[in-house]
Amino acid sequence: MSISRRKFLGWIGAAGLATTVGCRAEAAGKHFTGYPGSGGVLHDATLCIGCRVCEAACNEVNNLPEPEKPFKDQAVLENRRRTDAKAYTIVNKYEAGRDAGKPLFRKNQCNHCLEPACASACFVEAFTKTPSGAVVYDPSVCVGCRYCMIACPFEIPAYEYDNATTPVVQKCTMCHPRLQKGKLPGCVEKCPTESLAYGERKDLIRIARERIRKHPERYVDHIYGEHEMGGTSWLYLSGVPFTQVGLREDLGVTPAPQLTKGALGAVPMVVGLWPVFLTGVWAMSKRKEKIASEEQQDAVTAAIELANGEAAEKLAAAMEKAEKDKETAIEKEVKKAVEEAEKAWEEKAASAGEEPDAGAQDEEEES
Helix, strand or coil: CCCCCCHHHHHHHHHHHCHHHHHHHHHHHCCCCCCCEEEEEEECCCCCCCCCCHHHHHHHHCCCCCCCCCCCHHHHHHHHCCECCCCEEEEEEEECCCCCCCCCEEEECCHHHHHHHHHCCCCCCCEEEHHHHHCEEECCCCCCCHHHHHHCCCCCCCCCCCCCCCCCEEECCCHHHHHHCCCHHHHHCCCCCCEEEEEHHHHHHHHHCCCCCCCCCCCCCCCCCCHHHHHECCCCCCCCCHHHCCCCCCCCCHHHEEEEHHCCCHHHHHHHCHHHHHHHHHHHHHHHCCCCHHHHHHHHHHHHHCCCCHHHHHHHHHHHHHHHHHHHHHHHHHHHHHHHHHHHHHHHHHCCCCCCCHHHHHHHHCC
């Protein structure tokens, strides 16, 4: 298999960037409580009516493809859905209302953790927690390992499997480009029931506590996201236990980097060897492209057959043949060098008008 120089250098660059992750992981020992004035969103599930207007707004502001079924089609709520590369947010229905026969709805998207698991697992630092509260993604450095998908406890990052040329990881960005322009996230701006509210995280927590205080009969006495996984910028209020609206309550309060820093500390040592390994792959690939003799090609073919599960003895035979070819090549080179030396000596002797003297030639060769 031929490897292009561009792809090879890209791998080397990724490996070089990865060597910085050790310090980053080890520095995670101190809990990060968020940037001063960091923003967030409060989702009050008791006010959500499952209209899916937030989905349509997200689709519009992020230029996502139209879904197979229109956003006004409520039939999709009969199936449990999750976010994907073409839908950064979705609304699910839960038959768990306090009022008999009344379903609950909850919007699902990236929770924008204060210390994101996706960022702690990403050795090229493609994910960044911004002062606005959003966790953003840089596709230009992503190597497609998809560790972020495995690390996320909320199963949010999605990969563009149907994009064969430049696949990237897709997820909610809290409309970070809009926030930088002083605008609201698209879903917050369009929500007709004010189930979603954007503001500084500390203010949203204060508002949530006040709602719980004023209406203890309406809410569970807990703000989901205030402490889960070290805290998130997306917060939730609910009238039923959060597990009944699809949120995990087994995550604890320890930030993701503290859980992963031990394992990630070994990453620099491993990825530091990548340039050496890839250089070897590159050299072998280039040498393979220049092979001229049929015997050497047979040896390579035998090695490939072995990799595909063919008989192991073919590899041994191919290696032995390659070694003989190597010895033959060396002998040819030595013989050629000796002949060239003899010819040069004879020409030198002829130009001096002397007869070749075998003894002198041997003495010259020894010198």
